[in-house]
Amino acid sequence: MSADKRIEAITARIVERSKPHRQPYLDRVRAAASKGVHRGVLSCGNLAHGFAVCSPAEKDALAGDRVPNLGIITSYNDMLSAHQPFETYPALIREAAREAGGVAQVAGGVPAMCDGVTQGQPGMELSLFSRDLIAMAAGVGLSHNMFDSVVYLGVCDKIVPGLTIAALTFGHLPAVFIPAGPMTSGLPNDEKARVRQLYAEGKAGRAELLEAESKSYHGPGTCTFYGTANSNQMLMEIMGFHMPGASFINPGTPLRDALTKEAAKRALAITAQGNEFTPAGEMIDERSIVNGVVGLHATGGSTNHTLHLLAMARAAGIVLTWKDISDLSDVVPLLARVYPNGLADVNHFHAAGGMGFLIQELLKGGMLHDDVRTVYGQGLQAYTIDPRLGENGAVHREPAPKVSHDPKVLANIETPFQPTGGLKMLTGNIGSAVIKISAVKPERHVIEAPAKVFHDQQELNVAFKNGELTGDFIAVVRFQGPKSNGMPELHKLTTVLGILQDRGQKVALLTDGRMSGASGKVPAAIHVTPEAVDNGPIGRIRNGDTIRLDATHGTIEVLVDAAEFSARPQAAADLSGNEFGMGRELFAPFRAIAGPADHGASVLFA
């Protein structure tokens, strides 16, 4: 079934806009792919170094040009519960490669930050920049040029976007992403948020809070809310970088290991030495990117992907804009209710039918391009499956259920939770911004209230403790953009603003910073561009100005006489405290050259 004509039209305009970048990119990818087995250009010395630790049989194999060599890029560390399982993956992948008659080597590791550990801490100011650093680090590993295909081990927020930028930069090589899967369900996310609000109001102690947090985040695997990490898994599956059904199988299970081994074998099967050569740069095209945006809307995915997807697409010469994302939101229905857009977690989502049911319903509704290339072959129809462990210990794929196993979590295309998707673009005399409305009650989609201006999220928390946040207001938290302090997530504001909202105050947030994918119920106009430090109008807002945030009509306005507003001096902030400490001094070059949020806030692409 072809895609809805509105989706076809948006795709066509992306193709047209991308031509100046996409064709030169494809020329580079095809030129690199045409050089045959890449290690063939290495000298004997290069090659000897490259396979010095391999077994004699592997050396023999790699000395020739027939046996494929699989590069592993790993983001293992013990800080991210979602990445800790990767510790054992290289051994499993090497075993699978041997079984498939190939070789596998760890090409390199990349850094990975847990945004949960750094949330509200100075380290969060490195978080966004770590995405591009991860792409660079993966490039260092792959620059050994020993490989015919690559598996990327990554799950969380900036890691999958960074690895995708690398995979597309090395687009002449096939790329298969291998996830680790979600943590098993612990304390429900809404209960965790409730205890946090009690703690913030002084009605619960630190011991009770730590107990609740530890019951929520309790073991290996991805945190179970639908934030950026799980949005990443959805994207990798719907864009065809995952094997069908790989996204939401818990770590440490036989099916998880079977999926990992299968992915390694598939990566070796789609090299140029085989008959199904699938270089990443040709596999991913404008239709794959649009499918990713559709999946984001249909599931209420993370606002961070209004930054990351732009940078990921740009790595393949594809120019995606906020207007594309916003216009697709008007077409794509919301089919999933997963925290913060509901009470369920990703394990419930998977049990209700998961990615296979979601893709099936979106295809049925003409919301996806089916005729796309994937690591599994041709077409997304192959992803409308339910993964099981077969008798022989291999992956067995049943058809996806025809009806949702839990209509409160996963809706069919005929009866969506909302007729439109979750991410809207806002424009007006403050600039451009994005807002996630899938987690905000409809009666809060329009707010007109006086501004309360802050230059730091801690200032707002102090104002809360001092009882100064009374009445309806829009909190303007500025100088939080990429050039200011690295564009940290201001997720800690969710608790305080949530308390005030629950008390009946009409509140909203306006910031040139970011929020967590796990931030939800408070309306937040984020990623404001141009940012305050770049002379953005957000820097001319004053306490008491009336601001109107209208997610229904897509506008964000300060209701001040235009001449008076533009004549105001730009506010200044003391950012000296953000230049040193916790490694921030190492990222001064990134702050100096970071591009704007509506281009992905990247140091790699203008």
Ligand SMILES: O=C(O)[C@H](O)[C@@H](O)[C@H](O)[C@H](O)COP(=O)(O)O
């Ligand atoms: O974009 C995201 O999804 C967030 O960065 C997420 O990865 C982060 O870990 C949250 O901060 C966790 O939520 P809490 O901080 O509420 O535990």
Ligand code: SF4
């Ligand atoms: S989802 Fe967030 S908190 Fe959980 S492991 Fe990943 S980065 Fe850390």
